[in-house]
Amino acid sequence: MALAAVDEEMRYSPLPWLLPHTAMHDVHYHGIDFEAGDTVLVLVLATNRDPSVMTEPQRFDIARQRVRNFSFGQGAHACPAAQLARIEMAIALERLVTRTTLRLVEAPTLTASGKGRIPTSLLVEVTKH
Numbered sequence: 001m002a003l004a005a006v007d008e009e010m011r012y013s014p015l016p017w018l019l020p021h022t023a024m025h026d027v028h029y030h031g032i033d034f035e036a037g038d039t040v041l042v043l044v045l046a047t048n049r050d051p052s053v054m055t056e057p058q059r060f061d062i063a064r065q066r067v068r069n070f071s072f073g074q075g076a077h078a079c080p081a082a083q084l085a086r087i088e089m090a091i092a093l094e095r096l097v098t099r100t101t102l103r104l105v106e107a108p109t110l111t112a113s114g115k116g117r118i119p120t121s122l123l124v125e126v127t128k129h
Contacts, residue, residue, distance in 0.1 A: 002090040002097075005062040007069060010086075011048045012060045013117065014071035018043050021077070044070050101127040 019042045023034040034040060047070045049057035054067050068074075072082035079085070096102070102124055109121040 001062070002094040003086060004064075004066070005093060006086055006089045007066055008060060008062045008064055010071040011067070011069045014044045014048055017045045019073065019077070042070075099129050101129065103127075 021040045021042060023036055023038045023040060025036045027034045051057050054064065072079040072085070105123040105125055106121075108119050108123075110117040111120045112118075
């Protein structure tokens, strides 16, 4: 279940939100002409919430059937350590929720930036079991 939670979090709130790519040669794609050297920004947040791929893409659901997730890139641009990162995050999450009790002290404050919604305040009380 921890791996499903990690996948859903990465889908729902990816960092970074966008990935820049440079066209290596002139390309015509879906009616748009890109010239060699043009920078194209891939909006990962929108890609991960494609309603043609999943139902209720705006809803956070760790029980969601695993769907494609572009948070670690795709194809030639895929992160080579994605599987290791997913496993490490799942282990950390599993240990956090099974070995501690967490209590949110106050609502988090989030600030939007080019890299996503970044917590500027997250006050949590942690009690070890």
